[in-house]
Amino acid sequence: MTEIDRRSLLAALGAAATLATIASPLRAQDGPLKAAFVYIGPVGDFGWTYAHDQGRLMVDEHFGAAVQTTFVENVAEGPDAERIIRQLAQEGNKLIFTTSFGYMNPTVKVAKQFPDVFFEHATGYQRADNLAIYNARFYEGRAVIGTMAAMMSETGTAGYIASFPIPEVVMGINAFTLAAQKVNPEFKTQVVWVSTWYDPAKEADAARALMDQGADMITQHTDSPAALQAAEERGAFAFGQATDMSQFAPKAHLTAIVDNWGPYYVKRVQAVLDGTWEASDTWSGMAQDEVVMSPFRENVPAEVAAAAETIIAETKAGTYHIFTGPIYDQEGTLRVPEGEMMSDADLLSMDWYVQGVAS
Amino acid sequence: MTSVILVSMIMSIVGVSTPILLAALGELVAEKSGVLNLGVEGMMLIGAVSGFAVTYLTGSPWLGVIAAGACATLSALMFGYLTLSLTSNQVATGLALTIFGISLSSLVGESFVGLTVPSFGAVFPAGLSENPTLRLIFGHSPVVYFSLVMTWAVWHFLTNTRGGLILRAVGENDYSAHSIGYSVIAVRYAAVAFGGAMAGIAGSYYSMVLTPMWAEQLTAGRGWIALALVVFSVWRPVRLFFGAYLFGLVMTLELQSKAAGFNFAPPEFMAALPYLATVVVLALISMKKRGATAAPACLGRPFKPAT
Numbered sequence: 001m002t003e004i005d006r007r008s009l010l011a012a013l014g015a016a017a018t019l020a021t022i023a024s025p026l027r028a029q030d031g032p033l034k035a036a037f038v039y040i041g042p043v044g045d046f047g048w049t050y051a052h053d054q055g056r057l058m059v060d061e062h063f064g065a066a067v068q069t070t071f072v073e074n075v076a077e078g079p080d081a082e083r084i085i086r087q088l089a090q091e092g093n094k095l096i097f098t099t100s101f102g103y104m105n106p107t108v109k110v111a112k113q114f115p116d117v118f119f120e121h122a123t124g125y126q127r128a129d130n131l132a133i134y135n136a137r138f139y140e141g142r143a144v145i146g147t148m149a150a151m152m153s154e155t156g157t158a159g160y161i162a163s164f165p166i167p168e169v170v171m172g173i174n175a176f177t178l179a180a181q182k183v184n185p186e187f188k189t190q191v192v193w194v195s196t197w198y199d200p201a202k203e204a205d206a207a208r209a210l211m212d213q214g215a216d217m218i219t220q221h222t223d224s225p226a227a228l229q230a231a232e233e234r235g236a237f238a239f240g241q242a243t244d245m246s247q248f249a250p251k252a253h254l255t256a257i258v259d260n261w262g263p264y265y266v267k268r269v270q271a272v273l274d275g276t277w278e279a280s281d282t283w284s285g286m287a288q289d290e291v292v293m294s295p296f297r298e299n300v301p302a303e304v305a306a307a308a309e310t311i312i313a314e315t316k317a318g319t320y321h322i323f324t325g326p327i328y329d330q331e332g333t334l335r336v337p338e339g340e341m342m343s344d345a346d347l348l349s350m351d352w353y354v355q356g357v358a359s
Numbered sequence: 360m361t362s363v364i365l366v367s368m369i370m371s372i373v374g375v376s377t378p379i380l381l382a383a384l385g386e387l388v389a390e391k392s393g394v395l396n397l398g399v400e401g402m403m404l405i406g407a408v409s410g411f412a413v414t415y416l417t418g419s420p421w422l423g424v425i426a427a428g429a430c431a432t433l434s435a436l437m438f439g440y441l442t443l444s445l446t447s448n449q450v451a452t453g454l455a456l457t458i459f460g461i462s463l464s465s466l467v468g469e470s471f472v473g474l475t476v477p478s479f480g481a482v483f484p485a486g487l488s489e490n491p492t493l494r495l496i497f498g499h500s501p502v503v504y505f506s507l508v509m510t511w512a513v514w515h516f517l518t519n520t521r522g523g524l525i526l527r528a529v530g531e532n533d534y535s536a537h538s539i540g541y542s543v544i545a546v547r548y549a550a551v552a553f554g555g556a557m558a559g560i561a562g563s564y565y566s567m568v569l570t571p572m573w574a575e576q577l578t579a580g581r582g583w584i585a586l587a588l589v590v591f592s593v594w595r596p597v598r599l600f601f602g603a604y605l606f607g608l609v610m611t612l613e614l615q616s617k618a619a620g621f622n623f624a625p626p627e628f629m630a631a632l633p634y635l636a637t638v639v640v641l642a643l644i645s646m647k648k649r650g651a652t653a654a655p656a657c658l659g660r661p662f663k664p665a666t
Binding site: 041042043044045046074159165190191192193194195196198199200201202204205206208209210212213215224225226229247248358359 | 363364367368371374375465468469472473474475565569570571572573574575576577578579581610611614615617618619620622626627629630
């Protein structure tokens with residue numbers, strides 16, 4: 001019997017392992033299309049990530065066995081994200097969705113290294129031959145809730161819990177305030193920056209602080225329903241973010257801006273299956289049903305609901321654009337002349353606030 | 360600043376500080392006995408989800424809190440078995456417990472997303488607990504009063520009782536304690552179990568009182584703050600109380616000043632301020648005396664008697 005010493009055993013194991021790893025991609029070419037999703041938060045956040053995952057589930061339902069989806073949640077922006085995106089590409093995923101602004105640089109980097117894999121980055125602005133970007137016109141929803149807030153507020157001040165001063169968040173604050181000022185020209189929006197997308201205890205505390213300072217309408221650009229709960233206990237009104245959050249605050253919750261990613265995801269997966277995928281720049285809104293408002297609750301008075309419905313209808317028809325001049329910034333400078341509409345490019349690089357925003 | 364805002368601010372401060380104080384007190388006792396349990400965040404989440412689940416299913420928040428403490432104690436005992444009986448590395452096992460707690464709580468909590476639970480009633484009669492100013496003292500949840508009592512109890516236990524002396528002896532010099540005849544492992548098991556129970560109750564505070572709902576990673580990293588507080592308070596319960604409330608104070612001030620529109624620093628710096636302030640203040644206080652040598656001498660070292 002030959003003596004198996006440790007060295008030869010390790011060499012044999014190493015050779016076997018190398019062969020196994022080389023052999024496996026050869027098998028992975030057939031079979032269902034693999035699509036992967038990278039999430040910034042937990043699927044159970046009932047907000048931003050939950051909405052993306054609902055989109056993924058719609059893909060699963062629509063394509064059945066032809067597509068196999070996976071997701072990785074709670075991926076921190078930065079080097080971790082790069083590692084995970086690269087790993088997903090190496091595992092044979094042909095279409096990878098990265099669902100947070102901060103994944104932009106990691107996605108660009110990995111996209112360069114895997115020219116055969118298609119990447120889709122949400123809310124970013126960098127494209128490549130195999131990297132598409134997509135976004136939703138959340139500001140159309142903000143215009144609706146801004147109108148409702150101004151009509152229902154008794155103090156004329158809204159509290160806005162914001163995460164980071166990126167263009168998407170700034171757009172939301174501005175759209176909200178502009179729409180509110182169409183109803184009440186003296187309307188003020190007080191912004192608190194919490195520097196996080198998800199921290200329920202901090203969001204609740206921020207909501208309480210804003211209500212202490214006189215806000216009676218609370219809205220947010222963070223991902224948990226905690227602020228709504230804080231509004232409920234004080235008798236204020238609030239708006240849900242990304243999904244219908246009414247079960248957390250039945251009396252306070254008026255409506256929510258719902259992100260409806262499903263139709264877009266189904267379209268993109270279909271494009272990969274058909275071979276027609278292109279690195280596009282999609283920015284859809286209410287007209288394409290990517291942004292919908294959750295059903296208005298009973299606490300919304302009839303005339304407020306009617307005003308909101310009018311804006312939704314006009315937005316879908318293309319006759320209502322909230323970013324139409326004249327728009328003045330906080331210093332009083334005229335940024336958008338009368339009658340002119342802000343271009344998409346200007347919106348995507350927005351870093352100034354309109355009058356009435358206390359940031 | 361009107362008294363209404365002041366009262367609201369103080370209620371906020373208590374809300375932020377209480378769970379950190381509870382978790383840190385438990386960890387302090389565990390560390391005083393020589394066991395470094397880095398799994399506080401995991402145990403808090405296990406407590407949060409089990410407290411929420413039991414309260415939702417039974418309708419009684421008291422059962423929920425007890426369940427939260429019990430489940431977190433079980434997880435702590437699992438940690439204890441690995442590190443004390445099997446003498447595994449405490450740092451690695453503690454981190455594993457954190458990851459385990461985060462994932463287990465997500466798994467269990469999946470079916471509880473989107474629900475809410477009944478709250479504790481007020482401890483004091485409505486005349487006191489709902490009075491606009493007196494509710495500062497009388498209007499808190501029972502968990503808050505529990506945390507105050509436990510601060511005193513832990514301090515009293517460690518300084519004035521024989522049991523506390525044995526615990527400290529085990530943490531300072533385990534071999535000497537063993538040779539005198541005390542069971543080092545048994546004492547450490549008890550300390551770790553206590554740490555687990557306190558972390559579990561602290562976690563349940565998040566899911567049942569502060570934001571009555573379950574969402575993944577509800578504690579958002581507060582367990583790590585509790586861990587850091589134990590070290591920066593030089594393992595002294597009174598200083599720990601002060602540190603926890605300082606953290607709560609600065610965090611509440613940060614949000615209130617932003618809400619009022621006072622922006623004297625970039626918002627990202629303001630967000631870091633509670634952590635910075637707590638670390639700096641506690642470090643300054645502790646520098647004068649023994650400082651780093653105040654750690655229990657056997658902290659993190661496994662105990663393997665020669666026999």
